[in-house]
Amino acid sequence: MLCSWHQRVVLCLAALFVGAANAATTYTLPDGTLPSGCTNASSTSVTCTGNITLASNDVVKVSNANLTWTVNGTLKFSSGNTINTSSTVSGFAINAKDVGAPNALQLFGNLTATNDMAIKSNANSITGNLVAGGRIDLGGSLTGTLQAGGVVTTQYATQVTGNISAGTSFTSGGGSTYGGNVTAGGDITSGSGDKFSGDVTSTSGAIKFSSSGNTVVGNVSARNAVLLQSGTKVAGSVTSSNDAVTLEPSGTTVGNGISAKKDVTLGSGCKVTGSVTSTNGNVDLKSSDASVSSCVTLDSNKKLNLGWNASVGGVCCLSGGAGGTCSATGCVVNNSGNAAPGACSAPVPAPLADYRFDEVAWSGSTGEVKDSSAGKVDGKAFGGATTALGKVCNAG
Known part of the structure; x- marks a missing residue:
């Protein structure tokens, strides 16, 4: 059907309005275009009074490497946002009450949420440290550390290079790699095919490595029960200070011993x-x-x-x-x-104290000679006596 000339004009205008509505904005902090409700208090500080939602493909550039961007509300990212990608070595930091990023996010900088942080996309690429007072839900790649006061969950194939600390539980989505230590106050649960390069520690909960194909280079330690399902391989030791340790068949291995308060069970083909x-x-x-x-x-x-x-x-x-x-x-x-x-x-x-006598010079000050055991009964030089390496010490 042919359109009249005025119909074609209306369609063209509509297309222009849609294009304008979808146009991405480039913000430059602190001295350029700022999001609505934001002001630059100084050359190192931008503050926003309420919630901030970036539109799809919006870009945030940072002209001062030591800038802190504070959002006194929820900061929500949208698809295709890139934040500070032109200044990859910086002290740039973002602080907000809550952070949400349902779609892919590229960020160079530290990100802190007073409450919760949800950045779940498997396409995320973040270089910086993540901190939240509540929970953190993470997907994609994080070059940095992660610390949450509450729950930490990761999506399938997440990569984190640094240490992870969860105030309560930690749950991995499987197929993920963790370059540092993973520590949680509560339960730790892996998916299948997770790789842990450091220690895995639950201070007050249990640990479960789901089948199959999980690997741990470091030690595994929990207050409550530890369960290693089929094919899990731990290069270090496995400890449950208050409960049991179970290795399920088959091909589950531990490289440096097991210690438990309660039962230790090895299934068929399991090796310690x-x-x-x-x-x-x-x-x-x-x-x-x-x-x-x-x-x-x-x-x-x-x-x-x-x-x-x-x-x-x-x-x-x-x-x-x-x-x-x-x-x-x-x-x-x-x-x-x-x-x-x-x-x-x-x-x-176990010894009451362990003094190594391996310091080159001691001045005799209290606490200078370190006790290397768990007791931490530090010593001091005593009586002017000497050895080939220095003075002897006593617990003082």
């Missing part, structure tokens, strides 16, 4: 290099081929259950606690089809 200690639980090696390379230590009133073809480097059925006596009888139920394990030595009690 190093020792296994349970202070108040049983140790079960299921059929078949579960193994511990070194000593298994448990209370003499508990049981070491060896399933078919299971093996251990030795056993200490411990009487009298740390520093007590070991035997290889009384706590072993051997259904392995192999000879019963022999006795290993009782564990040596």
Whole structure:
């Protein structure tokens, strides 16, 4: 159908209005065009009185590398926003009450939210540190650290180079890589195929590595139960200070021993290099081929259950606690089809203090000689006595 000339004019004008409505804006902080409601208090500070929503493809440039942009409300990013991408080495920081970015965001700078932060897109590219008083939901790539007072969740294939700290729980979406330590006050739950280059620690909760293919280069430590599902590989140690440790079949491995207050269970084909200690639980090696390379230590009133073809480097059925006596009888139920394990030595009690005597020069001031043990009983130089490396010390 042919249109009249005035219809064509109306259509053209409508197209122009739509184009104008969708046109991206470039803001320059602190001295150029600013978002509505924002003022530049100084050359290093821009403050916005209320909520700020950037339109799609809006660009924020920063002319002062040490600028702080404060939003006294919610800061919401839209699709295609780029923030400070022309100044990749800077002290640029953004502070807001809440932060939301449902679509891809490119940001160079530190981002802080008083409350919550939700930047979930897998296409995010952020260089800087993220801090929130509440929860953080993250996707994409973060070159920096992440710290939240509440929950931390990550989407599938998230990459974080630095340390992660969650005040409560941490949940990974799977297929993700974490270059630093991951610490949470509550439970830690991985997806499948996550890779952790540092330690994984829950100070008050449990840890669960979901199947399959998770790897941890560092140590795993929790107050409550630790569960390693099929194919999880931990190069370091695994510890539960108040509960049990379970390795599910198959192919699950631990590279530097296990310590638990309650039961330790190894499923079929699970392997532990190093020792296994349970202070108040049983140790079960299921059929078949579960193994511990070194000593298994448990209370003499508990049981070491060896399933078919299971093996251990030795056993200490411990009487009298740390520093007590070991035997290889009384706590072993051997259904392995192999000879019963022999006795290993009782564990040596932890030292009260550990002074290394490796400082080149000591002045004798209190606290200068460091106690390297957990007790932290620092010492001081005493009596003018000397050794080849310096003065001897006493706890003072």
